[in-house]
Structure formats: structure tokens, C-alpha cells
Amino acid sequence: MDGNKILVLDDVSVRYRKQDSRSTSDIVKRILGKSPRNNEFWALKNVSFSLERGDMLGVIGKNGAGKSTMMKAISGTLTPASGTIEKTGKICALLELGTGFDREMTVKENVYLRGAFMGYSKEFIDSKYDEIIDFAEMREFQNSPFRTLSSGMKSRIAFAIASMIEPDIIILDEIFAVGDGDFRKKSQQKMQSIIDNGDTTALMVSHSLQSVRAQCNKVLWLDKGRMVMFGDPNTVCDAYAEYLNTGKLPQTESLAATQENPRNRLKKNTGKRLAEAAVYLMLLLVIIAGCFVWSQYDLLKSYVLAQSLTVEQIENEAANYHRQIDRLLEVDTTRWDTGIFKEGALDIINEEATYTDVAKEVLLQAGDLSRDQYKKALAAAEIEAIKYSHMARLDALVAQMRTEFEAQPEGKYRSLMVYAYTNCDRFYDLEEDCENDMQKVIEEIRTFQRKAGQSEDLADRVWNAYKSEKTYLLSYYCVKLR
Amino acid sequence: MTSDKANHRFLLSELIRRDFIKKYKRTTFGILWSALSPLFLLLTMDVVFGTFFGRNMPHYTIYLFCGLLLFNYFSAATRSAMRVLYDNAQIYSKVPVPKHYFLISQSVAQAIDFAVSLLVFFIFVAIDGINFHWRFLYLLFPMVCLYFINFGIGMFLSTLYIFFRDINYLWPVVTRIIMYASAIFYDPSILPGIMRRLLNCNPLYMCVDYFRQLIIHSTVPSLSTHLIMIVMAAICALLGWFTYHITRDKIALYV
Known part of the structure; x- marks a missing residue:
């Protein structure tokens, strides 16, 4: 200029x-x-x-x-x-006199506010305040709210400010x-x-x-x-x-x-504004991208961790923690959703995933875990997998047995086995009345074996399996009895 | 000409003073309301929800207060920020002044309000028999994050309000949803896994959880929590600033 x-x-x-x-x-x-x-x-x-x-x-x-x-x-x-x-x-604009003030504030506060809006310092307004208020002839109204003033008074104070502070x-x-x-x-x-x-x-x-x-x-x-x-x-x-x-x-x-x-003319302002906006937009995008990477960080971490271990190592580690698993489950599943283990276990049974995959899921689920926690999670996953793999196999078996049972109605013992299995969960819970049920089943097995001329120790073994809460052994004998 | 920086500070302090005075103008209790209103809400909710959720949770009152304190700040700050650009239009359309000063001053006035209720909060913490610890200084972190979150969202809403008044009716609904998604009066562990993960996408819940972990369990959350919170606050602040920035020239034509 x-x-x-x-x-x-x-x-x-x-x-x-x-x-x-x-x-x-x-x-x-x-x-x-x-x-x-x-x-x-x-x-x-x-x-x-x-x-x-x-x-x-x-x-x-x-x-x-x-x-x-x-x-x-x-x-x-x-x-x-x-x-x-x-x-x-500095610019002072008296566009429509008496506008641009805060209605609720007092005259004095409005004078300071207006001065501040125009970019003056507190000291400067202090020094000019008396002059302004006297010029506007408003000293007795200086502490009344602005909305109570008449329009003439509003104009006067506005003009007084504008003229006194020398823009x-x-x-x-x-x-x-x-x-x-x-x-x-x-x-x-x-x-x-x-x-x-x-x-x-x-x-x-x-x-x-x-x-x-x-x-x-x-x-x-x-x-x-x-x-x-x-x-x-x-x-x-x-x-x-x-x-x-x-x-x-x-x-x-x-x-x-x-x-x-x-x-149609050149817009200098708009170009600059657009450039600034683009910078902000890019910054926003970078942050969102960063967020995305961050949200996937746990997955990346567990992936790297999983890559560094062989399957044997993982299985060994899982075995090491196997013994402590009851305690661990008790301690840690409060934080973890056991559902994820179950799903993972089913994946393992269907051979669609490895323990590592389950562990990855567990990591995702539980947020950031230490390596130690990771191992525990892995072990927990494995235990769940074992449990549920037997369940799944039994499911398949029961389905098969039922089909066979319908095909050969004379095989009464089969229905008993189906009964034994379907009550498996209850047996496992060791409820009192279940024990009676189980004894009945054992009796049936004995009778059947006597008729078939087989030795009777199978019934004892089933009973022992039941007593020691080994569900999968129980199911194994169910299979054998067929 | 005197130094511009000092004058801007003066302008801001004048505006903050104005916003704060106006908030409780013509009330009998004045600033006491900053302490009283969360207190009343706390007592009501404590009586109602304490019987459901408080049984097997130690320090349930403090647990609830952490949530209420931060949620109240969030909802009050965003709600009042929403109207700032609209309410002050009669000033900035007549006097040339950068419009964002009104937003900044409003956010600071709300933060002062929050500080008052924070005092009440710490009195409750003391009454509940929780020992004060130097680690409580960490609480400044979620507070600063929340300030920027509120500022950004407030700026966003305020700008949007100029163009779409619908926000006035929409935002209370969103606030209510955010309230339920912040686990204010319940324990998030009753939620299924996927919901709990969604909870962690809520910046307000992050702040509330930070408070609870520090005050009730006296543990400092992990570094990744801090980083996520910083990123969330930055996103909110940038979103607000960005929205304001691209529309600020048009605002004067719409008010």
C-alpha cells in the first residue's frame, strides 16, 4: 500500500x-x-x-x-x-447507532467491552472512560443495564465512544x-x-x-x-x-x-481461504488415518507376536499354563469375555483357525495385554478349545447315533447312551439327582453287557469317568459302547 | 499502537467476565448454582440407582459423581456453545471482531463453572474416605482433553446452528445417547463385549473412566489410553475449527 x-x-x-x-x-x-x-x-x-x-x-x-x-x-x-x-x-464503525451492545450488561461494562472489541488496552479505556461518560452525559446511568436505556441514550454512548477513542x-x-x-x-x-x-x-x-x-x-x-x-x-x-x-x-x-x-472475476480471498481449508482438512484426515492405524495397533502387535513364535512353542507355553488354568480363568475372565474363547475354540475344531488366531482375537478383545497376559489368554483359549472340541465331537456323534437309533429301533441300549450323553452337562455338574440317573444308566449297561456276554468292567470305567468329572472320557465310552 | 497481543488478552478477559456474569445474572445463589445443580442431580441419581448398581460396588457415590461431573460439563458446555454465534450476532454484525473470541470466552466461562463443581466433587471424595494422592494431579489430563473436546464440538455445533436450526432439537437427543453410552450410573462390565468396545470409542467415557481409575482404584491408565484421548481431543477441536473456518465468512449473511 x-x-x-x-x-x-x-x-x-x-x-x-x-x-x-x-x-x-x-x-x-x-x-x-x-x-x-x-x-x-x-x-x-x-x-x-x-x-x-x-x-x-x-x-x-x-x-x-x-x-x-x-x-x-x-x-x-x-x-x-x-x-x-x-x-x-483502527476502525470505528457507527453502523446503526446504539447497536452492537450487550443488552444485559451495564453501560460501563459495555464501554469497556466495546473498547476491547476495537482492540484497545484496558489502560487506554481507563484513561478515556470519564471523558466518554461525560460527553454522553450518562454518568448517573453508568451502572444501569444497557437494555433500560432509551434509544437516544444508546446513540449518545455509541457516538461518545467512537469520537473519544480517536480511531x-x-x-x-x-x-x-x-x-x-x-x-x-x-x-x-x-x-x-x-x-x-x-x-x-x-x-x-x-x-x-x-x-x-x-x-x-x-x-x-x-x-x-x-x-x-x-x-x-x-x-x-x-x-x-x-x-x-x-x-x-x-x-x-x-x-x-x-x-x-x-x-467471474478473480477471487483472491477465496483462493487463500480454500488453501487454508485444505490444510485443515488434510490435518484432519491425517489424524483420522492415525486413529485408524492406532485402532488396528493391537491386531498388529499380536500379529507380530504370533509370528515370532512357532506353533510348538505356543503349544508348549499353553501346556505350561495348563496346570494353573483354573486359577487363571477365575482371575482373568472377569476381564475377558469367555464367549470369544468359545468361538475361537469352535474355529479350531473346524480347523479354520489356530490357537494363535484365537489369541489374536483375545488380544483384540482384552485391549493391550502384556506378553505374560498373552500367554495366559492363549492357555485359557486352549483349555476352552479342548472342552468345546469334545462337545462338538459329541454333538456330531449324538446326531449320528440318533439317526442309527431311528434306523434300528431294537437297539435299546443306544437310546440309553443318547440319554447319558444328553444329560452329560448335568452329570458334569454333579447334581444329586443326576447321580441317580447315572446309576440307572450304569445298571442298563451292566444288563446289556451280561446279555451280550461281554465283561462288565466297562460299566465300572464309565462310572469312574463320571465320578472324576471327565466328560470327554464319558463320551469316549459312549462311543465305544456302540 | 499498543501491543496487539496484550489487547487481545484484555478482550478475552472482558468477554469471559461477561459470559460468566451473564450466566448467573439475576439469580439469588449466583455461582453457587455451579455447585448446587450437580449436587441435586447426584443425590437424586444416587438414591435411584444406588439401590440397583451400588450394592456390589464400593464407592458407588463417587463412581456416579465422576460420571455426572464430566457429563454435566460436557452437556452444559456444548449446549451453551451451540447458541453462542447466534446470540452474539447482534454484536459481531455491527462491531468488527473475530467471531471465535465469543466461542473461546464461552468455553473458558464453562470451564470455570466446571472448576467450581470440581471443588464439590473433591469434598465428596474426602467424605467418602478416599485418600488424596499426588497422582490426582494426573486428573488434569482428562480435564484438558475434555476442554478441547467440548470446545471443538461446541464450535462445530455453533457454526452448524447458524445454518441449520434443527441442531437445536437434534443435539439434546444426541447428548442423551452419549449419556447412556458413557456408563455414568452403571458398571460397563454388564455390557456384552462388542458394546464395551464401542464404549471405548466415546471420548467422554474415556475421560470418565480415567477419573474412576485414578480416584477409586488409584491407578494411572496406560500410555495408549493417553494417546487415544489426545487424538480424540485433537479430532474434536480440529473438526470444530475446520467447520468454523470454512463457513466464517458466510455466517454474517445468515444471522
């Missing part, structure tokens, strides 16, 4: 939306491509001008010409859709239309003294050509968002006065430079 240029607008366009809120059906239509983007409205089109320190710019134009929009864009509360605004120093650029949007006569006079005088000082650049919106001619050294004429003329107050004001009479816009250079749809 040039040394003296304090405010430079370069090809600034501002876009508004016509409708207030869009409904869900609008969004769906947009996504489906059935609705054109006709919801937009260019409040400002390709406006370019620059001001130097001490300039006083008057902005004229009919209602809805984009005057206030331009002021908002300069103050920074609106971001232009395209073009750039370069400004130096580099001051924006006045038709502010002298409010306030009582005395205060208006006082504020106009204050304004004049600020401008005469020559340090502050001011932009004012006014419908009074008289005051524009008197106070401003540059004038901008806007019409429907387009820049009609910019320059010497008398020239522009004369042209404007003529337009008000005839209703014909003069054909000026700046008007010709305006486009119907300014979006």
Missing part, C-alpha cells in the same frame, strides 16, 4: 442471499441439481476507490444502493465475496438523524474537530447533499450496488442532483466497468 493510502478498495463485491433460510427441500433440490442458485443478490458490484489520511468521504445514493453494505464490508463485519479491502489502523478510520452511517437537537449539534461539532485535526479518515453516509458538500472532500455515488461516480464533491453532487430530477444515470467509466455477475 502507498504511504498515504489509508483505505484501498479493489474491485469489491458483496453478495447477499435473498431468502432468509433455506428449507431442507431446497437443499435436496440443490444437491439433485434441480434448483439453480438464484438465491443470491449482489449488494455491491466491483467497487474500487482509495482514501488518504484525513480524507472525508461522503457516500450518496438512493435507498438500497449498497451504501450500508459497503460500510459493513469496510468495517469488517461482512466479508466481500470477491475483491480486497486494505486498511491501516484512524471512522464510519458514520446516517448517525446524525437521531438524538436530540443539543446532542446532535454537540456531536457534529465534535466530528468537525476530529476531521479538522487531519489524522482521522472519515466515511459518512448522508442523504443531505448540503452537508456532504460542506464537510466532505470526496464523494462516492452508488446506485444498485454499482459505483456511478467518485471524486470532487461538487461535480458528483451536481450530477446526483440532476439524476434526482431527470431519473437518468450518467454513462460513466466506472459504471461501464461493472459486471452483471461479479463472481
